[in-house]
Amino acid sequence: MGRLLKGRDVAFYVTPDGSGAWAEYAVTQAAVALPLKKGVSDRDAAGLIVNPVTAAAMLELVGAGDAFVFSAAASQLGKFVAGLARDQGKKMIALVRREDPIKLLKELGAEYVLNETSPTYAEDLERVLSKEKPVIFLDAVAGSASAQVHKAMGDDARWIIYGKLDTSPAEILDPSEMIFRNKSVEGFWTTSWASNTSFFRKLLVFGEVQNRFRDGQWTTHVSTELPIEHAIERLPQALAQPDGKVQILLS
Amino acid sequence: MGRLLKGRDVAFYVTPDGSGAWAEYAVTQAAVALPLKKGVSDRDAAGLIVNPVTAAAMLELVGAGDAFVFSAAASQLGKFVAGLARDQGKKMIALVRREDPIKLLKELGAEYVLNETSPTYAEDLERVLSKEKPVIFLDAVAGSASAQVHKAMGDDARWIIYGKLDTSPAEILDPSEMIFRNKSVEGFWTTSWASNTSFFRKLLVFGEVQNRFRDGQWTTHVSTELPIEHAIERLPQALAQPDGKVQILLS
Incomplete structure (x- = not known):
């Protein structure tokens, strides 16, 4: 090879x-x-x-035509996923914590975008979950909000953790669902x-x-390009930008 | 069929x-x-x-020659498992909460019996886990003690819940282990x-x-046999026995 x-x-x-x-x-x-x-x-x-x-x-991990839940969807990863999912015929149920990114994520290809801070979030989530019956939950948060999502999902729901942005506990709220509803928690x-x-x-x-x-x-999306000779001096300021990556140029 | x-x-x-x-x-x-x-x-x-x-x-679920962890092992299920495991060449790491059942479980076939209430439990568990490297944890407890066991286990550890005896939270103590150590939580x-x-x-x-x-x-192990005509009247007393099942006889 x-x-x-x-x-x-x-x-x-x-x-x-x-x-x-x-x-x-x-x-x-x-x-x-x-x-x-x-x-x-x-x-x-x-x-x-x-x-x-x-x-x-x-x-x-998501079957053709299936829906899936995606937390912290305003991330760069979430934006990549939105378009790819649409082009593959997979329905992204994107979870965000602000109103700002909702329009962009929908334009990029997310089928649903739900704001976790909205007063109607619990009902919105339940309605979408019962309609689309997703079994995959791709999660970068791994805190109590994620545990609630996993609990709200139906039979066979796989909570797949790939990050831990939240410091609150990732509790399995109802272990009997692991037994009788074939739910699981895994990593990616x-x-x-x-x-x-x-x-x-x-x-x-x-x-x-x-x-x-x-x-x-x-x-x-690169927010700042830094020549390597200035990297040490300017990196702290560049990293303080809210969005995008810093790229260090060798020449 | x-x-x-x-x-x-x-x-x-x-x-x-x-x-x-x-x-x-x-x-x-x-x-x-x-x-x-x-x-x-x-x-x-x-x-x-x-x-x-x-x-x-x-x-x-346990591979030939492999070890596995089994909680609440003093149960009737645990006693069945001990002998079957030995006969199949699988090493049972039995967890109990009293000294009483240790001798019996070892006689029945458990390779190790650890008392969770012993002052040396944490060290005992760690020593056995690092020696035997079990990947299967069969768990009827699904509380914080179980979460500790799953955390103490190594790569690929599957926490398989089949009961919920404990009311304390079943928290995933370190979600990064799901990602980087391929751990999972499932049901049976x-x-x-x-x-x-x-x-x-x-x-x-x-x-x-x-x-x-x-x-x-x-x-x-049947603690009481009840003719069906006396079942209603004597069942509460029979069920109050600490061990064994009640069998109701039709004739």
């Missing part, structure tokens, strides 16, 4: 036993390196694995996905991700 | 859409009725599904197992269960 990649530009995962990604040279396994297509910019390539591949890999980590997915399947997913950047459907 | 069972004595599961088990006549699906072997007493047959089949079905229900398991596989499991009763390795 390594031979196929020799001399090519790649994006790669950091394996648990490998070097870090922020290095001029890095050692990783061929199985977690994915070849880059022509026309994908370095800027996009640098951010390709963490958010975009995660978005595409997590959507593999792109590195595990990459290790457990065939190289062919990964190439397909990665190809779709790169096409979306090349064709302009997705863009990496 | 129904034809194979016609006219035979059977034990059966109550299906979600079926009649109850405490009836002279009952309707159920052929797929959840299991034929009885000669030599199995009515007393044992009456209790065959709930505890014994559950014990055998749950042990199917014998009725679901029966629906999702081939008839052939169920016959094998059920055959093993009946053999153990016929050969005297397992017995149904």
